[in-house]
Amino acid sequence: MNVLHKHKGWRIFSLALFVCIQFATITYFVSCATNKYTKSKNTHSYIFNILYPTDSLNIPENNPTTKEGVTLGRYLFYDGRLSGRTHTDSLLSCASCHRQSRSFECGIDHPKYKEGKTFGLTGIPTPHVTMPLINLAWNHEGYMWNGFVSKENKQKPNIPYPANYQNLESFVWMMIIAPHECNGNIEQSVAIIAQDTMYHRLFREAFGTEEITIDKISKAVAQFVRTLISFDSKFDKFMRGETQLTDSEMRGFFLFTTEKADCFHCHGSPAEPLWTSNQFMNNARDIDFTDNHDRYSVTHDELDKGKYRVPTLRNIEFTAPYMHDGQYKTLDEVLNFYNTSLKRSPYVDPLMINVNHGGMFLSENELTDLKAFLLTLSDTSFLHNPAYSNPMPENPYFIK
């Protein structure tokens, strides 16, 4: 009798949840919104048609997204000669560290970067582990773990070029110059790219001229990165009414979006389908803050110590190791941390409400449910989307 009663209650709850979800859906998939940015002559606007209306896209006025620009950007993204070298040992491309099969993160199983710890051609390690390149066009809060690359960035780069480190357009400059990436020189990289006649046509189609400049290279790569969009996880399909969640996934969803597990304050919800707020938060992992690349290093605001950008949980299944320093190798380790190991410090975000008890203290079954829900955020079609893949895998300069 009791069991039956419980079952009925669950049904009523599911129905209520379904109604709420339908409502949220209205704000969710606004399909086929038109690109308001003007297109250049002879190019074709790239239409962003998912997640949020295009009005909320972070695209600089001087770099409208075109199909031709995106195509060029895809070639450059995979081209190891961006390092400014042609020797096999000295090739480095965006794809060397950002692998499609790992949601454009490095991943824990990279053949060269053990446990996801990347380093540059000089052997110098990057200060943090990589971040996934996924739905970044909707982020207005700043890029990188500490938000250094943002529209508010006033720091003048220490280079004689017009890179401003304010948007995705700056990542090519950074890769070429950074000592922990290429440690190279802009002119040399541009010259090497320009030697390949294939690019003459691609630049003409994208920008109306065969002239190859670092500015155009950067713009094209940024255009491509903005098109790396995920919208086809099991949970997305559930929201569109195309599939059902299992009871365990549903219970996990409920834990995630209520105060019991309290993940939704920072990591999104059906109404915030990026699965991150993109805000900077201290999630109660540490009490000593010695990393000189945290949010504090950008803002110099004492309260920002130990803060990092909240990572998206989309495709979290594929992006180990976890946290800015890759401390956790598995999702279970992350969940155990949130369950029993939260540490109090004056810097912990007030939204981390479970910190007062030291964790969520969920049962083993509840942890299983929460993890089952997290796995519904996996979008394997993103990992296999041919539009994002290496356009010339047979070319030795293109990173596999």
Ligand code: HEC
């Ligand atoms: C040597 C490895 C390496 C290479 C090569 C590399 N990256 Fe990264 N990338 C990283 C790391 C590490 C981070 C995280 C940096 C941080 O915040 O400390 C990162 C972060 C980013 C981010 C920020 C993502 C976010 O959510 O804020 C973008 C965008 C990005 N890279 C794009 C690129 C592009 C485009 C290229 C090629 C021009 C490139 N990367 C080349 C390692 C690399």
Ligand code: HEC
């Ligand atoms: C107060 C905001 C906040 C809350 C609440 C919160 N997180 Fe986080 N989460 C973060 C931040 C910030 C990071 C990155 C911290 C770092 O890199 O040191 C993070 C990292 C993660 C990561 C690693 C992601 C990656 O790509 O490395 C996972 C997984 C995660 N959180 C899951 C959860 C789950 C599940 C919950 C609920 C039990 C939760 N978080 C609650 C802010 C929060």
